[in-house]
Amino acid sequence: DQQVKQNSPSLSVQEGRISILNCDYTNSMFDYFLWYKKYPAEGPTFLISISSIKDKNEDGRFTVFLNKSAKHLSLHIVPSQPGDSAVYFCAASARSNTGKLIFGQGTTLQVKP
Amino acid sequence: DAGITQSPRHKVTETGTPVTLRCHQTENHRYMYWYRQDPGHGLRLIHYSYGVKDTDKGEVSDGYSVSRSKTEDFLLTLESATSSQTSVYFCAISEGRGLGKNEQFFGPGTRLTVL
Numbered sequence: 001d002q003q004v005k006q007n008s009p010s011l012s013v014q015e016g017r018i019s020i021l022n023c024d025y026t027n028s029m030f031d032y033f034l035w036y037k038k039y040p041a042e043g044p045t046f047l048i049s050i051s052s053i054k055d056k057n058e059d060g061r062f063t064v065f066l067n068k069s070a071k072h073l074s075l076h077i078v079p080s081q082p083g084d085s086a087v088y089f090c091a092a093s094a095r096s097n098t099g100k101l102i103f104g105q106g107t108t109l110q111v112k113p
Numbered sequence: 114d115a116g117i118t119q120s121p122r123h124k125v126t127e128t129g130t131p132v133t134l135r136c137h138q139t140e141n142h143r144y145m146y147w148y149r150q151d152p153g154h155g156l157r158l159i160h161y162s163y164g165v166k167d168t169d170k171g172e173v174s175d176g177y178s179v180s181r182s183k184t185e186d187f188l189l190t191l192e193s194a195t196s197s198q199t200s201v202y203f204c205a206i207s208e209g210r211g212l213g214k215n216e217q218f219f220g221p222g223t224r225l226t227v228l
Contacts, residue, residue, distance in 0.1 A: 043219030103155040
């Protein structure tokens with residue numbers, strides 16, 4: 001039972017355009033959401049997070065939107081750069097859950113020059 | 114970068130042999146985690162620790178055991194390796210629960226191949 005789903009395995013965008021990565025979750029107890037970025041042969045690195053008390057969080061070119069009623073979050077990257085090409089994982093946690101994260105399957109983003 | 118190292122970085126072993134992977138941190142973080150990454154599955158939690166000698170199971174714990182005798186070290190043991198345990202293993206650390214503390218920081222990974 002996949003509690004966090006990233007339904008698009010891959011996404012290709014042109015440099016300078018917007019990249020939108022999507023994530024859906026099923027567990028209404030989740031109250032904190034994170035995005036990680038992973039390059040080949042490296043560990044995932046934390047990118048941005050959002051608490052369930054907010055619906056938007058922005059950090060430079062990266063913005064995460066949370067729609068609690070739809071149990072959906074998205075990561076927007078504007079403008080996209082070739083160095084953004086990586087696998088992106090969304091993750092969710094519940095306050096009661098000793099900080100455990102549940103990850104989605106990942107979306108591979110390719111930004112073409 | 115958070116001070117997390119994993120050893121070995123690569124290992125090839127045979128079915129039925131025991132294998133121990135080590136995670137070492139220099140951040141003095143309370144929580145430590147072991148994940149495996151497989152195509153189509155993302156990252157799945159194997160075991161985690163919320164303090165010295167305090168550990169609990171994750172979603173894919175069968176065939177794995179862990180130990181944490183010091184804050185800085187978290188060991189993952191495959192008692193008798195099987196081909197289904199061929200994977201990339203990541204260790205992660207976090208300060209703990211609470212806003213701003215849930216972020217986990219990952220090590221570089223260990224690629225394990227079981228023949």
